[in-house]
Amino acid sequence: MNTHIKKVSAQTSVDLSRRSFLVGAGTAGLVLGYAGVPGIVGDSAAFAASANFEPSVWYAIAPDGLVTVTCGKADMGQHIASTMAQIVAEELGANWKDMRVQLASNDPKFNDPVLGAQITGGSWSTMMNFDAMSRAGAAGRMALAEAAAGLMKVPVEEVTVRDSVIAHGKSKKAMTFAEVVKSGKVTKTFTPDQLKAITLKTPDQYTMIGVSVPQLDIPSKTNGTAKYGIDTFLPGMVYGKIVMPPVRFGATVKSVDDSAAKKVPGFIKAVTLDDKTGTTSGWVVAVASTYANARKAAEALKVTYDNGPNRMISSAALLEEAQRLQRMDETGLFFVKDGDTAAALGSAAKVMEAEYTTNINIHAPMEPMNATAEQKGDIWHIYSGNQFATRSGAIAAGAAGVDPKFVVLHQMWLGGGFGRRLDADMMVPAVQAAKAVGKPVKVIYSREDDMTMDFSRPLTYQKIKAGLDNDGKLVALNHDVVSAWPTKRWGIPDFLSPSVDKKGALDAFTVNGADFFYSVPNHNVRAILNEMAQNATPSGQLRSVAPGWTFWAVESMIDELAHAAGKDPAQFRIALLDGKGKNDGGAQRLRNTLLAAMGLAGYGTKQLPKGEGMGVACVSSQERATASWTACVAHVAVAPSGEVKVRKLTVATDVGTQVHPDNIRAQVEGAALWGLSLAMYEKATLKDGAIEQTNFDSYTPLRMSQLPEVAVSVIANGEKATGVGEPAVTVVAPALANAIFNAVGARVRSLPITADAVKGAMKA
Known part of the structure; x- marks a missing residue:
């Protein structure tokens, strides 16, 4: 599809x-x-x-x-x-x-x-x-x-x-x-x-x-003249610091006591947001003459909340709800519905089932969210770095209560985006505070604000059931994907896709990648909305979007099936990438990248020490219609404690036409390391309706000391230019899991991959 x-x-x-x-x-x-x-x-x-x-x-x-x-x-x-x-x-x-x-x-x-x-x-x-x-x-x-x-x-x-x-x-x-x-x-x-x-x-x-x-x-x-949103300075500008509620979404402000804040020098006003766009919930902005004073005033404010309907929800509850929804036959909408999977699974020689999960992940760009708002006559001027000006302008207009034609967004350089700045929450407090005090207001999130109020990558639960015939050939695959639907949250109908059975509109950006280029005659993919997660953890698009979790499940299961069939996992994939029917063209390009990665890594040609292994994965991220062809061979060493040392990532990518070779290599290397970070180190959790991790001491992305060797092979064949910023993110996690299995026989099915999980799987 x-x-x-x-x-x-x-x-x-x-x-x-x-x-x-x-x-x-x-x-x-x-x-x-x-x-x-x-x-x-x-x-x-x-x-x-x-x-x-x-x-x-x-x-x-x-x-x-x-x-x-x-x-x-x-x-x-x-x-x-x-x-x-x-x-x-x-x-x-x-x-x-x-x-x-x-x-x-x-x-x-x-x-x-x-x-x-x-x-x-x-x-x-x-x-x-x-x-x-x-x-x-x-x-x-x-x-x-x-x-x-x-x-x-x-x-x-x-x-x-x-x-x-x-x-x-x-x-x-x-x-x-x-x-x-x-x-x-x-x-x-x-x-x-x-x-x-x-x-x-x-x-x-x-x-x-x-x-x-x-x-x-x-x-x-490098000389400091480039202007980021946080660099904005306007005549007469004052500052706003947000007081965040104790839950991620759904709280309302009952009262604000600003008596202590009034003692802070330069304090101007405490503004309770009335956000008709639904982007924010339960926020108060302390406005003062300087950012330091705004922070002091925010700390001095005493805000009473109704914590709302999500106040008791946890990550465990989100996962339990996802599992409940998956067990119900009537839930969800079909993204792929080819052949008769029920009949094929019923007659299969071997049937395998597995569950794959990913946790909440946070964007955490180095420049925290910020926006400066100023009203000049009838026109609102917003200074910020933004990835979705069309939608953000409308949100800023909604916050100001004006027609979008009266909002001008001044685009700035972005100190990191990765999907976080597709959202415009930072513009809402800036606009409403500026409206309340009659001056330009710059709002800067603290790191804690940015992490706890991120539009995060959603927690996901996936279940795959697949069947092999007597020759070890894959004949059927059922794939259920349960998550929040970030694109549906945006409220843009044209960004949703009709289900293949025309029973409704689904968020394809939560299942893209599940419609792979392997030839499987009977193949179903069901997209299921987790409403609890949708409400409690309003989610966004994080670098790699759905393929970051769909290929985690698909490429792990393909590996499991290969081992069950007694076949080399790479050769098993190559046989499935035969280019038949709708897969013609794409399958061949994907197969070529897999072969290139295998060749560069020396896959299958090296005698590895005990406890070491290589694993493969290949993906067609982002969407099937806009695919980039990427493969990875991961080389790991696993200690008896379950600790995994990533020795090398070898990535091959078919970019069609390469515009700037050095930049492409940098993007692929960065994407691979981001994928490694998500696979091994990053995890956010929800407790009592709030994100628990508030800074880099508790949310721990990949550190410089943990970097492995990264080798990149770029295939430039003169075809149409493809994208390179995200695909390598999606291929690393399954390649690592597959390498771990080949090293010590431990199969892990949840991200991030921890030493405890690996050790437990080794014992099992």
Whole structure:
């Protein structure tokens, strides 16, 4: 089954596919974008004649020849702004030293060409924008070439464009981009059909794509001029510190005693949030002249709560509820329903069942959540780093009680995102506090605020039942996935998917990956919503999303089945990746990455010491329709105590077209280590409705001293560019579990993998 990514309906959204593309000319600069968009620049004719310095949808070329690319994606350290500029520069023919980047506001004209909204996630950015950015660059090159040819009085088909220069070899004439822009003679326009008809470069013609050019954001990030949300300072600005309730969600404020807070210097007001968007619950903001004073005032406030309906819920209760729901035949909706699994399991020679669990996980980006809000006239200005401007603008508007068109989001660089900044909770207290005191307010979460009020990765419970025939061939697999549904919480119907039996809408972002590329004739996947978890632990998307838990279960079970069939787990997978039917193309690419990882790791060719083992896993993260092909071989050493030492992770990934090789390797390495951290070290727990872990002493991600060797093989075959930020996260945990089994015969089925669990499984 394919997961279809649908266009998100947004306030004043514009479908880019219906716009005319215009390369306009003016004495000020060459502006490339889409014309005829209400609220941007008026009609095409007016836009073409405008001497507008402002960059439009994609990029602008100034009279000095500098090319400024506007990035509609959140840049959280993955250098996506530079990637977008590199794609433009390739087709435009610009010199890299002339390229600049800036981040887009929440203006609908910056909506994603495919999604129809401003969202950064799913490892979608490069794969979904490569074609549009390439065509924008190519159109600019063609317009510049035509204008320069006219000015030089030479045939346009005889000019070349490279390094920001249009040259005519026969006459030795040449003009720079700056000279052509200053001339005001660039007037060529492109219709959507003409844009689509442009012949783009083939990979053998690339001079920029595939080159590790200097990242454009590095200088400002190293000299301190890059501005993150936490760096925002406005005239007259004051500070807000949140007083959090004793439960994650559902509390209400009964009373606030601010008598002690009034003694704190600079204290202004205690604001009880009235959040009609439902993003927050039971929050109070102490507003003061400085952040230090705001913290002191917050500590001095005496807040009385009704802790609400979730006050007694624990992680154990969430798991028990998930198990109860899974046992009920009528719960859930089908994500995959192929063949007749009941009949196939009934006649199978061997049937296996297993349960797989993951715990709550916290994002914990190094820059805690923050936002600054200021009202100027009718317009609200919000300064923050955000991954989902379309939704966040609406939430900020809801907090202010205004139409979303009156909210301007000023996008900042993100000090880490990983899905956390898809949510806009930090904007709600900033807006309501600013409204209450009549001044700009900056709200900064403490680390404790950020952890206990995170929109975390949900606790998940999965049960798989599978059958083998007499030849050890996998003939049936039932897979139930029970969790909170983060995407449903967003309240965006177009981000939900119809069940295959058309009985309702499910959150595919909780089951993606379960629709794997193995050929299994009878295959069911059921998505089940855990309402208790949905209410008590409002969950979000954490780097890798569903494949972080679905492939944990699938790739562990495939390994268990291989051993039950008496077959090598890697060869068992290769046989299942036969590319039959709907799996054609994807299965072959996945098989190739598995073979590449095996070869690089020396899987099956080394005699390992006692207590050591290698394990494999291969995944098609993120969604089936936007897959990246990734495989891992994990090498571990397991002590009699159950302690696991990860010696090496070998990761192979098929990226299609690689834009920036060094950045791809960095992303894959970082993703693999994030996957290791989730697999071995990270766990949050719920007790009495609250997250117990409040800082890095109790929530313990991977430390530098725990890093293994990481080897990466990048397969660049010229196919469509894929995403690399998340897939390697999803492949590590099952590879580790499979390696542990091969080392000492201990099968662990719960994340994180602990020494106690391994030792217990060894004894069993």
